[in-house]
Amino acid sequence: LNPLFNIVELPVNISFTKSKFYNEIVQLTRKLIHMNSFPNIDSKVIYEYLLPNSQPLVNSRPNVNWKKSWKNLNFKYVNIYVRDIVFKFFHEIITTRSRLFQIKKIESPLCLICDSMETRIHMFVECRKVKYVFQYFKDMLNKICKMQITDSNKILHLDFKGNKRQVNTAVIMVTTYIGCIWYSRSSIKCIEAQDFKTNIIKQNHMLHLILKDNIIKYFTEEFCKVTENM
Numbered sequence: 001l002n003p004l005f006n007i008v009e010l011p012v013n014i015s016f017t018k019s020k021f022y023n024e025i026v027q028l029t030r031k032l033i034h035m036n037s038f039p040n041i042d043s044k045v046i047y048e049y050l051l052p053n054s055q056p057l058v059n060s061r062p063n064v065n066w067k068k069s070w071k072n073l074n075f076k077y078v079n080i081y082v083r084d085i086v087f088k089f090f091h092e093i094i095t096t097r098s099r100l101f102q103i104k105k106i107e108s109p110l111c112l113i114c115d116s117m118e119t120r121i122h123m124f125v126e127c128r129k130v131k132y133v134f135q136y137f138k139d140m141l142n143k144i145c146k147m148q149i150t151d152s153n154k155i156l157h158l159d160f161k162g163n164k165r166q167v168n169t170a171v172i173m174v175t176t177y178i179g180c181i182w183y184s185r186s187s188i189k190c191i192e193a194q195d196f197k198t199n200i201i202k203q204n205h206m207l208h209l210i211l212k213d214n215i216i217k218y219f220t221e222e223f224c225k226v227t228e229n230m
């Protein structure tokens with residue numbers, strides 16, 4: 001007896017409310033059994049059925065070119081831990097106080113330092129705690145990628161204009177910035193420009209090690225020459 005095909009004959013106390021993954025497999029099998037070639041179905045057909053045909057919810061938010069954002073987030077030299085954080089940032093599920101308040105984990109959505117609502121933009125751009133480091137980050141982006149920040153929202157969503165090397169460099173700088181602020185989130189002191197600089201230098205060393213002389217093909221000359229004394 002195969003429970004997938006003989007549902008009527010099953011005992012009544014079987015639950016069909018399982019994890020999403022389990023349900024999907026059941027749904028998929030139910031579709032596939034109606035195909036003429038069943039059970040000889042190749043993996044390509046199954047794969048096509050499995051692929052999601054829906055877009056992430058945030059893609060409907062205006063003012064950001066999401067196609068660029070997702071492509072840049074997948075740039076292979078982005079640190080994998082930081083990529084995870086930026087992924088959550090994009091999906092608006094990063095744990096800011098306003099998010100925690102929304103899911104009833106804390107009593108107040110206000111930032112502990114400035115008494116404003118701690119949204120994502122507050123946490124990474126507007127908060128008193130990041131005022132100096134954000135200014136330093138903007139200056140550095142301007143100097144190293146020749147990019148002026150006009151729209152912080154676009155920049156934080158990796159939506160840039162520029163040539164390939166400028167864009168690659170900006171992706172590394174922005175993701176490093178988001179990671180740096182995120183890892184210092186529990187501190188109530190101002191985040192120093194030096195913290196961000198240290199992270200950029202570490203990232204830069206790593207890329208030099210991986211790419212050696214080819215680093216210049218991927219990143220701007222200014223980025224390749226980043227040193228402690230800049």
Ligand SMILES: [Zn+2]
Nearest residue numbers: 111114127128
């Ligand atoms: Zn604040």
